[in-house]
Amino acid sequence: MEIIFYHPTFDTQWWIAALEKQLPGARVREWKSGDNEPADYALVWHPPVEMLQGRELKAVFALGAGVDSILSKLREHPEMLPLSIPLFRLEDTGMGLQMQEYAVSQVLHWFRRFDDYQALKQETRWEPLPEFTRDEFTIGIMGAGVLGSKVAESLLAWGFPVRVWSRSHKDWPNVQSFAGESEMGEFLRETRVLINLLPNTAETVGIINHALLNQLQDQSYLLNLARGVHVNEDELLRALENGKVKGAMLDVFSREPLPVESPLWRHPRVAMTPHIAAVTRPQEAIAYIGKTITGLERGEAVTGQVDRARGY
Numbered sequence: 001m002e003i004i005f006y007h008p009t010f011d012t013q014w015w016i017a018a019l020e021k022q023l024p025g026a027r028v029r030e031w032k033s034g035d036n037e038p039a040d041y042a043l044v045w046h047p048p049v050e051m052l053q054g055r056e057l058k059a060v061f062a063l064g065a066g067v068d069s070i071l072s073k074l075r076e077h078p079e080m081l082p083l084s085i086p087l088f089r090l091e092d093t094g095m096g097l098q099m100q101e102y103a104v105s106q107v108l109h110w111f112r113r114f115d116d117y118q119a120l121k122q123e124t125r126w127e128p129l130p131e132f133t134r135d136e137f138t139i140g141i142m143g144a145g146v147l148g149s150k151v152a153e154s155l156l157a158w159g160f161p162v163r164v165w166s167r168s169h170k171d172w173p174n175v176q177s178f179a180g181e182s183e184m185g186e187f188l189r190e191t192r193v194l195i196n197l198l199p200n201t202a203e204t205v206g207i208i209n210h211a212l213l214n215q216l217q218d219q220s221y222l223l224n225l226a227r228g229v230h231v232n233e234d235e236l237l238r239a240l241e242n243g244k245v246k247g248a249m250l251d252v253f254s255r256e257p258l259p260v261e262s263p264l265w266r267h268p269r270v271a272m273t274p275h276i277a278a279v280t281r282p283q284e285a286i287a288y289i290g291k292t293i294t295g296l297e298r299g300e301a302v303t304g305q306v307d308r309a310r311g312y
C-alpha cells in the first residue's frame with residue numbers, strides 16, 4: 001500500500017515513521033511537487049491541487065477536523081478530487097478533550113467573575129461582587145457534533161444548564177436540543193454563554209452577527225472555538241459596546257494571523273488565543289487513520305467521511 005503525505009508545518013519524517021509503524025506493510029512518502037507516482041491514500045492539510053488531481057486514490061484524509069479549506073479549494077478546482085474518492089477528516093482524536101479544557105476553563109472564568117475582578121484590580125479596588133448562579137448561566141452550544149457533544153458533556157458535569165443547536169435534533173440526557181433556523185430564536189433566548197462549534201459552510205458563514213447576538217440574554221458571553229468566518233467581528237464589537245455581549249473569548253478570526261490594526265487586539269473585554277483551541281494530536285490521529293484505512297481495506301464500515309454536498 002502506498003501513502004502520500006503533505007502537511008505544510010508538521011514534522012513529516014516523524015509522521016512517516018509513525019504511520020509505517022501503525023500500518024505494517026504500508027509505504028509512506030512525503031509528496032513533493034512533480035511526484036506523479038501512484039498512491040492508494042493521501043494524507044493532507046492545505047494540499048496543492050497538483051498533489052491530488054488525476055490520481056486514482058482509495059481515499060483522502062484531512063489531517064484536521066475542519067475540511068473547509070479543502071472544500072473551498074475543491075469549489076475552484078473540482079478536478080482535484082472527484083466525488084467517487086471519499087474524503088475523511090479527524091473525528092476527535094484528542095481534540096474533544098482540548099475543547100473541553102478550553103470551554104470549561106473559560107466558562108468558569110466568566111462564572112466566577114474573574115474578568116470583573118481583573119478589571120477591579122486595574123483600578124486597585126477591593127470589592128466582592130454578587131455571585132452568579134448556574135440557572136442564570138445557561139450554556140448554548142452551536143454545533144452538536146463530535147466536538148460540541150464533548151463540550152456539552154463537560155459543562156453538564158459542572159452543573160450548568162446546557163442546550164445545543166444543530167441541523168438535526170439530539171436526544172441527549174439533560175441537554176435541550178434545538179434544530180434549524182425555526183428553533184434558533186428559542187435556543188438563543190435563554191443562552192447566556194454562546195459557544196460556537198459549527199463547521200464553516202455556506203449556511204454558517206457570518207451566522208454570529210448583529211441579528212443573532214441581539215437575541216441573546218443581555219450581558220452574554222461568546223466563545224468562538226470553530227472558525228473566524230462565523231463571526232461578524234464589527235457587529236460583535238458593537239454588541240460589546242451596547243452591553244448585549246459582556247465578554248468574548250476568540251480562538252479564530254476572519255483573518256489569521258489577526259492583523260495588528262484589528263480593534264479586537266485592544267478591546268478590554270475580548271480575550272484571544274491564536275487558533276490553538278484544539279490541535280491535531282499525532283498519536284491519536286495516526287491511530288484513527290490506521291484503524292480507518294484497515295477498515296476500508298477490509299470493506300468494513302468506517303466513520304469520519306465528509307458529506308461533500310452538506311459541506312462537513
Ligand SMILES: NC(=O)C1=CN([C@@H]2O[C@H](COP(=O)(O)OP(=O)(O)OC[C@H]3O[C@@H](n4cnc5c(N)ncnc54)[C@H](OP(=O)(O)O)[C@@H]3O)[C@@H](O)[C@H]2O)C=CC1
Pocket residue numbers: 065066067091092095142143144145146147148165166167168169180197198199200201203204225226227251252275276277278279312
Ligand atoms: N479552533 C480550533 O482549534 C478547531 C476548530 N475546529 C472547528 O470545529 C468544527 C466542528 O468540529 P466537529 O464537532 O468535529 O464537527 P461535526 O461535523 O462533528 O459537527 C458539526 C455540527 O454542526 C452542526 N451543523 C452543521 N451545519 C449546520 C447548520 N447549517 N445549522 C445548524 N447546525 C449545523 C451539525 O449538525 P447535525 O449534527 O445535525 O449534522 C453538527 O452537530 C470544525 O468544523 C472546525 O471548523 C475543529 C478543531 C479545532
Ligand SMILES: O=C(O)C(=O)CO
Pocket residue numbers: 063064065066067275276278279280
Ligand atoms: O482541525 C481543525 O479543523 C483545526 O482547526 C486545527 O487547528
